[in-house]
Amino acid sequence: MEVLDVVMNGEFAIRVDNLSIEYTSFQKKGLLSFARTNRFRAISGVSFEVTPGEVVAIIGENGAGKTTLLKAIGGHIRPSVGEVSTFGKVYTLSGANPGLISDMTARENVRILSSVYGIRDEQRGAFEREVEEFCELGEAYDRSYSTLSTGMGGRVGFGFTTSLTPEILLMDETLGVGDEAFRKKAEKKAEEFMGRGETILLSTHSLNLAKNFCSRGILLKSGRVVFDGEISEAVSTYLNN
Amino acid sequence: MTKVMMMHKDYRSITPEGCFDRPADSKEAWSLDTKRARFIVKKKFRGLAGSRRLGQLWLALDPLFLGLVYYFVFTVIRHKTDPVSVFIGITYIRILQNALKSGYSVMPDFTGGLKIERVRTRAVILSEYLIGLFNSFFMCLGIGIIFILIFNVGIVEAVLFWLLGLLTYYFWYALGNVLSPLSIIVPDTKPIVSYFGTLMLFGSPALYTLSETSGIHRTINLYNPVSFCVEPARAAILGTTDYKLLSIEVAYVLLLILSILVIINILRFDKIRWRFSTWS
Numbered sequence: 030m031e032v033l034d035v036v037m038n039g040e041f042a043i044r045v046d047n048l049s050i051e052y053t054s055f056q057k058k059g060l061l062s063f064a065r066t067n068r069f070r071a072i073s074g075v076s077f078e079v080t081p082g083e084v085v086a087i088i089g090e091n092g093a094g095k096t097t098l099l100k101a102i103g104g105h106i107r108p109s110v111g112e113v114s115t116f117g118k119v120y121t122l123s124g125a126n127p128g129l130i131s132d133m134t135a136r137e138n139v140r141i142l143s144s145v146y147g148i149r150d151e152q153r154g155a156f157e158r159e160v161e162e163f164c165e166l167g168e169a170y171d172r173s174y175s176t177l178s179t180g181m182g183g184r185v186g187f188g189f190t191t192s193l194t195p196e197i198l199l200m201d202e203t204l205g206v207g208d209e210a211f212r213k214k215a216e217k218k219a220e221e222f223m224g225r226g227e228t229i230l231l232s233t234h235s236l237n238l239a240k241n242f243c244s245r246g247i248l249l250k251s252g253r254v255v256f257d258g259e260i261s262e263a264v265s266t267y268l269n270n
Numbered sequence: 271m272t273k274v275m276m277m278h279k280d281y282r283s284i285t286p287e288g289c290f291d292r293p294a295d296s297k298e299a300w301s302l303d304t305k306r307a308r309f310i311v312k313k314k315f316r317g318l319a320g321s322r323r324l325g326q327l328w329l330a331l332d333p334l335f336l337g338l339v340y341y342f343v344f345t346v347i348r349h350k351t352d353p354v355s356v357f358i359g360i361t362y363i364r365i366l367q368n369a370l371k372s373g374y375s376v377m378p379d380f381t382g383g384l385k386i387e388r389v390r391t392r393a394v395i396l397s398e399y400l401i402g403l404f405n406s407f408f409m410c411l412g413i414g415i416i417f418i419l420i421f422n423v424g425i426v427e428a429v430l431f432w433l434l435g436l437l438t439y440y441f442w443y444a445l446g447n448v449l450s451p452l453s454i455i456v457p458d459t460k461p462i463v464s465y466f467g468t469l470m471l472f473g474s475p476a477l478y479t480l481s482e483t484s485g486i487h488r489t490i491n492l493y494n495p496v497s498f499c500v501e502p503a504r505a506a507i508l509g510t511t512d513y514k515l516l517s518i519e520v521a522y523v524l525l526l527i528l529s530i531l532v533i534i535n536i537l538r539f540d541k542i543r544w545r546f547s548t549w550s
Contacts, residue, residue, distance in 0.1 A: 054550045055457070104282055104289045104388035106547045113284040120386050128383035130313050145309045145384065147302050190386060196279065 041116065042197055042228040043079040043102060048072055048111035050097050050252075071097040072252045074111075079228055081117075086239035086260060087232040088267050089249035095232040098249070099123070099199040102230065117196030117227065124201075126186045131175040135166060135185045138174055146193060156192055163188040163218060165211075180211075187215060191222035198222075198229045236264050288544055291390060303393035310382035310389075310397035315404065329405070330412030333361040337413065340477055354421055355510070357413045358431070358503050359476030362438050362496060365409050367467035369402065369439040373446025373535075374453050374463050376546055391540040398443070398539075406439040407432055417507060427506045434499040437528065441495055444531035448538065454546050475500055480512040492516060495524050 050072040055064040072094045079085055087095045100106045102113050103121035127146070129138045139160050140153075148156050161170055164184045169177060174185065200223070223229055223242060233239055239246060239260060246263025248256035248270075256266045280299075281292040293299035319325035337360040341353045380398070381389040410432040417423035417431070452459050470476075474496040475483065483491055491497045498521050501513040 050548065052548045052550065101284065104284050105385075107289075107544045108284060108286050109548075110286065113282075115280075115282045115284075117279045118387070119280075119282065123385065126383065127386050128309075128313070128381075130316055132316055132319075141309065141312075145302075145305050146386065147298075193386070 040080065041078045041114075042081045042083070043116075043230065044112075044114040045075055045077050045098075045102065046112045046114075048075045048098075048101060048113060049109045050094075050101055050106065051109040052097075070109075070252060072101070075249075075252070075254050076111075077247060077254065077257055079230065081228055083245060084223070084229040084231065084243045086243035086246045086263070087230060087249060088234075088236065088239055088246055088263060092251075093249040094252040095249055096123070096201055097252075099201050099230065099232055103199050115197055119197045119199065120190075120193060120195035121199045122190055122201065123199075124186075126182075127190050129174050129182070129186060129189075132173055134172060135164065135170045135174055135177070136161070138185065139189055142189060148193075159192045160185070160188045163192070163214070184211065188218070191218045193222075194225050196227050200229065200231045200233075202233055236267070240264060288540060289388065299390070303390055304396065306381075306384060306389050306393040307396035307400060309384070310380070310394070311400045311404065313382040314397075314401055326408060327412075329408035330415075333357070333364045333409050334412040334416070336360050336364065344477060352508065354417065354508055355479060355504055356477055357416070358507065359474070359478075359500050360471075361410055361413050361431075362435060362499050362503075363467070363471045363474065363476045365406050365435050365438045366442045366470055366496060367464070368405060368409070369442035370446040370463055370467060372398075372401070372405075373443040373448075374450050374460070376450045376454050376542060380543065391543055394543065395536055395539050398447075399440075402439045402443055403436065406435040410435045421507075423507050430506050431503050434503050438496070438499045440532060441524075441528045444528070444535040447535045447542075448531060451542055451546070454549050470496060475512070479504065479510060480515050488515075493520060495528075498524055 049070065052069045052071055054067050054069070056067040057064045075094075075098065087098060089095055097106070099121060100123075101108055102115065103119055104113075104115075105121065127142055129135075129142070133141070136157075139157055143153055143156050164170060164181075166177075166181055166184065169181060174182060177185070220242075223231075229242075231239065231243060243260045245258065246256070246260040246267075247254055248263050248267050250270065255270070256263050278294050280294050283290045291299070315326055318329065322328060324331070334357070337353075337357040340360055341356045344356060380394045382397075410428075414423075414428040414431055418425065418428055446463070473487070473490070474494055475491055476496065480488070480491055480497055480501055492515065498516060501510070501516060504510045505513045
């Protein structure tokens, strides 16, 4: 009830409370040994709140727990301990494939996926046009998705995803797609996309991007929050570490 | 609580116990979930067809070809076997194998690749049961058409043949899914599913009728769920009377077990999906 009261007052969009996440896997030590269960803690006791409209960067070295944290907030994985509460439609942008079907054309894919991701009927025409114009695939737009090159397929996925309108956007290192000429356009589109997101959590290694887009930074190290505050301070703490 | 329902944004609470959604518009959320379930089914069947020219038709052709192979083998070995009888048995065994495998494999991704937004478990459950419906339909389709065109079987009997196939699918799918945590905790049990499928092929009255069994083999088959689908189908299509060997009380118990398994499957699906989301 306490949480719901806070939600109703609109004080936070994301609340992470004492979150810990443990992965379980099987590991073999030698060729003839039996596999044993191995537990690995990726996130330990992480707590923070993000208010509506905030743009927050999650920074840290590889293996710090950035992706795991975003997956947990998106509701994709189970916390071992703690709680995450979100208030708004949460989209996780990780990679450039929103679920495209390989033997359908890009056009068919965009049509079917727009319905699956909740684009209203009256908005669908404009949405489809936006994706098609962004992709710049010409006749290849009507070819089977499996026949497109990785770069062309990436354009479709990226164009589709960044045409959606999220309330809470969790973005995981997805800003680079396609060739050099296309990259600038993609960056601009990503900026527009981020502009449409009311609340953004951006996991990135690009400190410039973090500084340009975000007002606040959360620095993770070995699954723990070591700094949470103003972005330039977060970046300098990261660099000093 | 009432105030929360009046809000215009989705609320989600994620804990070790589960991922609890309170959509702002529950009607719209349900509509989205049914669209997502349909998408997952479509993607699954398109994936099964792969790049093969005959596409999904292979689902219907598979039990047909396998039936032909066993019919050939059995006529050579035993000099007498009714092809229709073998086709019925083989179809149900293929459905059993397919269902058990689907239920027992806890997939890392049930969602057909929809990664941007979490797909609610009710959409996944709906898709799994729709997949069962279409899978059993396609697997009965090829042989059903041959029954109607060549062996003059009526439409009603052909539909009954499919409905019994559907029951077979749901029984073995639900059983497999209820046991599926074992497949993650002890992955070595995965091959047992295919061994069990082979055992059922030769042990159940699929390639022969129930009256051809004897002793302990007969006793086991009097409680084997496969017998309760195969023999009534043979009775409807061929007019055989082997189904009379089966007890109606056991049939009721099996129906009760089926219902319980399906209920447990639906209730536990989310827990299993959630629990193993951090296992690899």
